């Protein structure tokens with residue numbers, strides 16, 4: 530259960546609110562009118578096929594892409610007018626690797642502590658705390674280049690956590706990891722979220738992770754949100770749809786069935802920009818091979 534959406538006054542303050550978010554790269558409409566509300570304390574998953582617009586949505590929320598005023602809010606701060614206030618509330622783990630292999634785990638996290646303005650006298654303790662929270666205390670003095678893929682992902686989590694963010698944004702945090710490393714990354718995320726009440730916004734291609742780890746999901750396709758709800762609600766919605774379509778006793782759908790229903794056949798349908806989709810795959814593979 531997520532904590533109350535009310536923070537003090539009567540006005541509900543969403544952790545993230547997008548209202549009519551559009552973003553285009555040239556003629557490619559990457560995000561085409563997204564309305565989205567993430568509640569404080571929930572783990573919210575953004576799903577969708579390659580090129581659906583998930584990363585672009587996330588980059589708009591993190592203020593890395595410019596948006597007009599009034600379109601993106603983070604805990605009531607406007608991403609266009611109050612960029613720095615928004616950035617101070619966020620921890621962001623991008624798809625691309627952000628850890629430096631030639632530094633130790635501790636040095637990597639300390640670098641983020643400086644960049645995110647953690648007060649000097651608190652830095653050492655906060656770096657140690659962040660490394661401990663992700664289970665890397667004993668590897669803190671090893672070069673990150675010697676870490677396994679799962680350890681690197683947890684190190685990046687520590688980098689994002691060192692500023693004690695209220696909103697943690699993770700773009701495919703478990704890509705390229707084996708099932709044990711995946712569970713370990715997710716177990717850390719879950720523990721930290723339970724301990725701090727932090728909100729988590731995550732993109733993933735894993736239906737299993739989405740089903741088991743997320744409170745609510747939005748399914749994106751071609752720049753738009755096609756379905757929104759808890760995993761159970763999404764599955765129940767597909768069952769109802771199948772009944773309406775004439776199936777007397779449809780088998781219980783999986784989340785993957787829901788994904789396929791809303792994303793079409795995916796591979797067979799041309800995307801908004803084939804060239805872009807190819808580069809997405811190439812980028813994803815590159816990231817996966819560097820992490821793995």
Ligand SMILES: Nc1ncnc2c1ncn2[C@@H]1O[C@H](COP(=O)(O)OP(=O)(O)OP(=O)(O)O)[C@@H](O)[C@H]1O
Pocket residue numbers: 554557558559560577578579580581582583584585586800801802804805806809810813
């Ligand atoms: N920097 C860019 N320049 C041009 N087009 C881009 C750029 N970034 C994304 N796009 C295009 O915008 C669309 C949405 O891309 P986006 O990366 O947001 O999708 P995604 O859902 O995150 O995909 P993936 O699951 O592969 O990460 C795609 O058609 C992509 O090719």
